[in-house]
Amino acid sequence: MKICPTCGATVPQEAKQCPECGSELPVENKEWYKNLTPTEVFLLILGSIMLMIAVVAL
Numbered sequence: 001m002k003i004c005p006t007c008g009a010t011v012p013q014e015a016k017q018c019p020e021c022g023s024e025l026p027v028e029n030k031e032w033y034k035n036l037t038p039t040e041v042f043l044l045i046l047g048s049i050m051l052m053i054a055v056v057a058l
């Protein structure tokens, strides 16, 4: 369940529209990583490796 930002009604998690006021709801993108460009994926992996090195080094 999530809450409509317009009227505050509880709406089903998968609902794209509020059944109470009919306003469009922001859809949570669970597959956000699919929108990443190869450069962003590379930077994300690089960042993870740097973080691991930092953790090990400390």
Ligand SMILES: [Zn+2]
Residues within 6 Å of the ligand: 004, 005, 006, 007, 008, 009, 018, 019, 020, 021, 022, 023
């Ligand atoms: Zn609403």
